[in-house]
Amino acid sequence: xxxxxxxxxxxxxxxxxxxxxxxxxxxxxxxxxxxxxxxxxxxxxxxxxxxxxxxxxxxxxxxxxxxxxxxxxxxxxxxxxxxxxxxxxxxxxxxxxxxxxxxxxxxxxxxxxxxxxxxxxxxxxxxxxxxxxxxxxxxxxxxxxxxxxxxxxxxxxxxxxxxxxxxxxxxxxxxx
Numbered sequence: 001x002x003x004x005x006x007x008x009x010x011x012x013x014x015x016x017x018x019x020x021x022x023x024x025x026x027x028x029x030x031x032x033x034x035x036x037x038x039x040x041x042x043x044x045x046x047x048x049x050x051x052x053x054x055x056x057x058x059x060x061x062x063x064x065x066x067x068x069x070x071x072x073x074x075x076x077x078x079x080x081x082x083x084x085x086x087x088x089x090x091x092x093x094x095x096x097x098x099x100x101x102x103x104x105x106x107x108x109x110x111x112x113x114x115x116x117x118x119x120x121x122x123x124x125x126x127x128x129x130x131x132x133x134x135x136x137x138x139x140x141x142x143x144x145x146x147x148x149x150x151x152x153x154x155x156x157x158x159x160x161x162x163x164x165x166x167x168x169x170x171x172x173x174x175x176x
Contacts, residue, residue, distance in 0.1 A: 004144045006137060008043060011036065011148040014155045017162040026163045030156060037152035044145040047138050054135040061131060065124040068103055072117045075099055 002010040014020045021029065074081055077099060085095040103120045104112050115123060 004141065006141060008141060008144060008148070011040070011151040011155070013151050014158055017158050021159065021162065026159060029159050033152050033156045033159065037149055037156070040145050040149045040152065044142060044149065047141050047145065051135065051138045051142065054131055054138065058128065058131050058135065061124055061128045064105065065121065065128060068117055068120045068124060071097070071100060071103065072121065075101060075117060 004010070024032075071081075080099070081097040083095050083097060084092040087093050100117075102114050102116055104114050105120055105123070106112050
């Protein structure tokens with residue numbers, strides 16, 4: 001079975017309903033198509049959450065990287081930097097940052113580590129690159145999943161319409 005680069009299976013398109021329906025009942029086929037569409041919707045919701053998370057995380061990484069680059073520029077001077085430090089979303093404090101060779105970075109799960117400015121810049125650049133790649137892949141997967149959901153909905157409609165037409169023809173044959 002074909003799949004996209006991240007292993008999401010491609011939905012089969014039922015081109016010839018008459019031929020396809022020789023292998024299974026209408027009810028089983030409709031149930032199978034509905035189940036497949038539900039699985040694609042579940043994957044879509046998961047990718048939407050991943051995309052939202054990455055879209056929130058990327059600006060934070062970019063802000064941290066910009067600060068590390070700024071501190072790297074100021075490393076050689078004896079002059080302290082006056083700034084407003086973000087304590088919370090709406091709370092800032094005045095801060096004086098002396099020239100430094102190290103920074104502390106939050107890694108998550110209440111873990112903070114001290115890095116040299118060069119190590120921090122390398123780490124943040126790497127994380128930013130990975131996050132942007134992941135976001136690009138999530139967007140591609142979302143487009144792929146929307147196409148697969150559409151294909152399964154079209155398949156379901158075609159089989160349902162085929163069944164209605166078949167029943168009508170049987171009813172007409174019995175009437176005649």
